[in-house]
Amino acid sequence: MNEKETYRVIGTRPLRPDGADKVTGRALYGADLRLPGMLYGAVLRSPHAHARILSIDTSAAEALPGVKAVVTAADLPDVEAKVASLGEGSVNTRYQSWNILAREKALYYGHAVAVVAAASVHIAQEAVKLIRVNYEVLPPVLDVLQAMQADAPILLRDLRTDELGEKGSALTNVAAHHQTKKGDVERGFQEAAVTVEREFHTATVHQGYIEPQNATALYNQDGRITIWCSTQGSFGVRDQLKDILDVPVAQIKVVPMEIGGGFGGKNNVYLEPLAALLSKKSGHKPVRLTMNHADVLSATGPTSGSVIRVKMGARKDGRITAAQAWLAYEAGAFPGSPVTSGMGVIFGPYAIENVLLDGYDVVVNKPPAAAYRAPGGTNAAFAAEVVIDELAEKLGMDPLDLRLLNAAKEGDRKADGVAYGRIGCVEVLEAARNHPHYRAPLPGKFRGRGVAAGSWGNYGGKSSASASVNSDGSVNLVEGSVDIGGSRASISMQLAETLQIPVESIRPQVADTDTVGYTEGTYGSRTTFATGWAVYELGRRLIGLLCERAAQLWDVEPGQVTYEGGVFSCGGQRLSFAELAGKMDETGGAVVASVSVQPETWGPAFAAHIVDVEVDPETGKVDILRYTAVQDVGKAVHPAYVEGQIQGGVAQGVGWGLSEGYYYDAQGRLANASLLDYRMPTSLDLPAIETVIVEVPNPGHPYGVRGVGEVPIVPPPAAIANAIYRAVGVRLTTLPMSPARVLEALGKA
Amino acid sequence: MxxxxxxxxxxxxxxxxxxxxxxxxxxxxxxxxxxxxxxxxxxxxxxxxxxIKAIPEANRLEFDLQTGLLVGAAVPCYRMVGFLNAAGIYPGLAAAAGLVGGTQIQGRATLGGNLCNASPAADTIPALIVHRAACLITGPQGERELPAEDFCTGPGQTALQPGEFLLALRLPPEPEGFGAHYVRFTPRNEMDIAVAGAGASLRLAGSPARIIEARVALGAVAPTPLLVREAGASLVGKAPTLEAFEEAGRLAREAARPIDDMRGTAAQRRHLSGVLVRRALETAYQRASRGGDA
The missing domain is CATH 3.30.43.10 (Uridine Diphospho-n-acetylenolpyruvylglucosamine Reductase, domain 2)
Structure with missing residues (x-):
């Protein structure tokens, strides 16, 4: 069956339901919220990267007229260490509490130390300056290799290495050593005709969402807490607050406001517990806290800088015989880097007999790492895909041919033992090889073309949705998935497809935690897959209920009623969806349904990118001339938003590759905590990004959906590095590949 | 606040x-x-x-073939750049002033403000220096004039005394055979601060043409924008050749006193000083040989 032809809604490009509000500025973001009697907060942040807090004197701040409350770590419950799942990663509640407000030590520049609520934000900012903190400044550790040294300054007083499951005895900055093994790499390297081994360094980078974190809290006199915030997952905020504040979950309601970007960085809470404590302490007034971009960059989740060593060997015919990688990822101040997910990505597109992966999670004096779009994957793919490019060069093979020869297929096992289901890796690589871009001539000096592949596992998770049918045949949809990338549209479309009605008949609403069933956050490329599955089930349930209503009208058994093409029928009787909806009153009232799902059959995503660059050998500047991103998306529900996700991932990957990176001074102060000096690419730095949608349907989803949002950020730095090599003959192994680094590699500076 | x-x-x-x-x-x-x-x-x-936007003298924008250009300190870039482009004058200054921010910023930002903010990386200051601009300063003791190259004394520091402010900038007329330009290097194509910048001007005379006057100035490679007198002097008397421009670039590279910071490295800045001076001179030369209307 050619499914493409049977879909009526899926695969079309309708206007997004939230479009009018967003383009007119009417959509409500956290900073738009105004509540009667609202107070405004300001946070005191550590000017030191590593310091013991000897004392905090808040008396002068409290005495300033207009100040209503001051909160320090002493106001937070001293919670037990326990590990809670947070979608793509996990968090230790105790460390999270220590991150919310520095307790014994400030562990990074920008670490929150105290927070003030006042009648105006200006008073709050003045009050913050009056707080006296007595610090014992300690030497900072900013480099992952330095942090792993036995004599490195120690950040945490309770951290011992988890060495392949065994706890070490000595205090250390190495939180964990993970290992994945398949076959025998030594034997594999002996079989190799060529081997390539290189070490790579990647900078700490930020998600770069444009809307800063914000949170408003009302801690009511009866103990109920309401939080309005910008988050990827309202239930995740509720779970974290319950643990950090040590209050029952039933007391917390989280209202997700519109979100101006997250990319993984808005799963963790930062301001929410502070706003709640300030509200309680200020006499149950609503309190709003808002970050600026300097706060966002210096104190919210970047993703890990890393050092990665990769060795790969191949036979003369191009078959890769062994692959080994050593990965050390910065976790920031507390354990939890995405090193294991980097280990999952690093050789993901390939079927390799012998693999050995060692990964280290290392604390350093930087903000704790948060998820960022395919967490850990871009660093890993940068290393592996540059080495593969070099293997192809040594073997005299086309780099895409080499990748195709080794491409993973259904049934191939990854190093972690998990076998792939139906995947589109080969189809993606073939589509790239056959694309006109790959075959187009590239004349001109200092120009080069590079390719790289990438993989991402994707995720499923828990999603809930409910719906009620209106008498005009429209359907109100209530979902728990925050809409970051157009998911109101992609979810409504799947419900409309199931109900066989126009998508314009669906009225979607993202609800708070009191209104809809438990739903995990919008992360892990899971929402269109899992929440889409929930509304598929929801649609089927509504059809079943409506069949019962039709049966009642026609005095037949519900099983005799069929629904096809938007029409209920039995014998000669026919009613359209809207007509039957109009008869709800006479058949028992409202038709409503709720569904919760937890699908496990998500399908991994693969991508292959082609990029042309031009290097100015006098300045080291790399200009991107042309970019093509090929990706297996399973089934593109809304192709325009799929293309947007791919383009967005490429744009961020280009920034990671060429210009972004945290710049700390010797004392560990972040010197480029602004959008001026933290250089994300602007529209003028990017070409039109061409996308090629490959559809290998995921058999584990009713509509074949695979997650699409994360994998497009995986290949760009590697593809660009490979293009630079072909343009000017130097291999860049450090990110970002800034003009200064390119000049240095060319021996000019 | x-x-x-x-x-x-x-x-x-x-x-x-x-x-x-x-x-x-x-x-x-x-x-x-x-x-x-x-x-x-x-x-x-x-x-x-x-x-100072309501002070009439700070809003003057006048050009006279004998006395040159007068730009009040409150004149926004969009007005000045539009004026220069419409008249086809001072293209090197217009190139520099046009780099100050995007369209919205151009509507507010001023040449005088860019100078008084005294950023080592300010785009317009090297251009002012190579145009031999004079700063018209007013204060409790009356008015005084200062060459643009002497105005900045350190990062964010100027020669203004308490009570003084910059009222206007005066640029001498562009003589026959004169051309000037400013170029900067930024990793991003917009929304960025110069990692290094270079202004250059020269004046040609005779046939075959010789350089009879030249100025070279650098930005973002020292605590203040820098007039590199030796680079300008090296050009005088020479034919306008690539070799001559590269020699001026080499002297500029030696004069640079750059640092490492979040925007770039000292080695990169030193290298760029030479490249950018040569590039600025090439465009200045094109303008000079085309009569200044390029």
């Missing part, structure tokens, strides 16, 4: 008196594109802000 007083001065005298009375705790507001951000971010604290 702390509360401050605001005064919209309507005369030079009113502004001078207000500034002098606050003894360094007052600051002049023209476009405000630097000052307001600094106040908001707590990087600068003042008691009084004196807005």
């Amino acid at each position: 702390r509360a401050f007083e605001y005064l919209s001065a309507s005369s030079v005298r009113e502004a001078v008196e207000a500034l002098a009375a606050r003894n360094g705790r007052a600051r002049v507001l023209a476009g405000g594109t630097d000052l307001i951000v600094q106040l908001r971010e707590g990087r600068r604290e003042v008691d009084l802000v004196v807005d």
